[in-house]
Amino acid sequence: MSQTTTLPPPVPAPAPRRTPGGAGSPTVVAHRGASGHRPEHTLEAYRTAIRMGADAVELDLVPTADGALIVRHESELSRTTDIGARPDLAHLRRTRPLGGVPRAGWFSEDLTLAQVRTLTARERMPELRPGNTVHDGREGVPTLDEALATIHAEGVRAGRRVGVLLELKEPARFAARGLAVEGPLLAALARHGLDDADAPVAVLSFEEMVLRRLALRTRVPLVRLLDVGDDAGAAALEEIASYAGGVGVHQDLVVPRARSGRARPSVLVRDAHRRGLGVHAWTLRAENRFLAREHRRGPHPGGLGDVAGAAGALLAAGVDGLITDHPDLVLPAVRARA
Structure with missing residues (x-):
């Protein structure tokens, strides 16, 4: 006969740490503002997202030549501003590595803040979002301070606390040029009272x-x-948990796209939660071009597909938040599961 052994009760896994904006239910984060409806990273894109009900807004940060932090998806400015039509700034055109690939254009790190303030914003994907182009030229490029002040003010108007997710774009490349972003970032957070663990902000x-x-x-x-291709295995997540409270992952790492039929979720969310890491999936966009086959509707790449269905698949996999260009279309999927 085998000897009976009394086992101790299992130790529960730590609760996943959530990024700002949610209060129990999964968080809906407006990616660069409501960028499906307004040119990305404009103050009106942030206001629109909050009015739609987004829990938080995601901002991308790059520095200027004089060390100011501005909000742009990347430091090359020709796709999101009118700089290419500015002969007075033509001499600043350069070729620099962007994401490891040489790129020609105008870069934030070569312009002073005063020069950036003369630019106007425009739609980054006019072929897919022609309706957004009616807003081209109406706004400038916001600084981090201006974005934080706008999001706070709009949250006050809405009577709720709106979270902010701040992405640092290629910080090592900027630091190598003497433009380290950590100091200016922490100073800005302190100015806005967002420099403690309970603040509705994450980096x-x-x-x-x-x-x-x-x-x-x-x-x-x-x-x-x-991103897709990065190590998201259990050992990698264990290491991340030693210095971070969450992961923001490409949606295909959560629900890999299937060649036929419907995809099945990976174990990423389970493994992250076991290590106390919250999981936000990015980036949900409503246009067919960005959706898995089963969520597309019609043949046109710019046509709107079933982004709520795509959101539902990620929610069923257990994610703690969804980062999206279309908060108005994703929020109903979250509320339906509440």
Whole structure:
């Protein structure tokens, strides 16, 4: 006969840490504002997202030549501003590595803040979002301070606390040019009263080292971003949990796209939650071009598909938040599961 052994009760897994904006239910984060409806990273894109009900707004940060933090998806400015039509700034055109690939254009790190303030914003994907182009030229390029003040003011009008997710774009490249972003970022958070663990803010990056440095300098939640092809296995998540409170992952890492039929979720969310990491999936866009086959509707790449269905698949996989260009279309999917 085998000897009976009394086992201790199992230790529960730690609750996943959530990024700002939600209160129990999954968080809906407006990616660069309501960028499906307004040119991205404009103050009106942020206001529109909050009026639609978004829990939080995602901002991307890059520096100017004089060290100011501005809000742009990337430091090359020709796709999102009118700089290409500015002969007085033509001499600043350069070729620089962007995401490791040489790119010709005008870069924020070559312009002073005063020069950036002369630019106007425009739609980045006019072929897919022609309706957004009617807003071209109406606004400038916001600084981090202006964006934080606008989001706070709009949250006050809405009578609720709106979260902010701040992504640091290529911080190592900027630091190598003497434009380290951590100091200006932490100073801005302090100015706006967002420099403690309970503030509705988180800092995100694809780069591990900047997050490790920030972990020694701030109590603000940190989030490691992971793209398709990055290591999202259990050991990698264990390491991330040593310096960050969450992961922001490409949606295909949560629900890989199937060649036929419907895709099945991966174990990423389960493994992250076991390590106390919250999981936000990015980026949900409503246009067919960005959706898996089963969620497309009609043949046109710019036609709107079933983004609510795509959101539902990610919610069923257990994600803690969805980052989207179309908060108005994703919010109903979240509320339906509440």
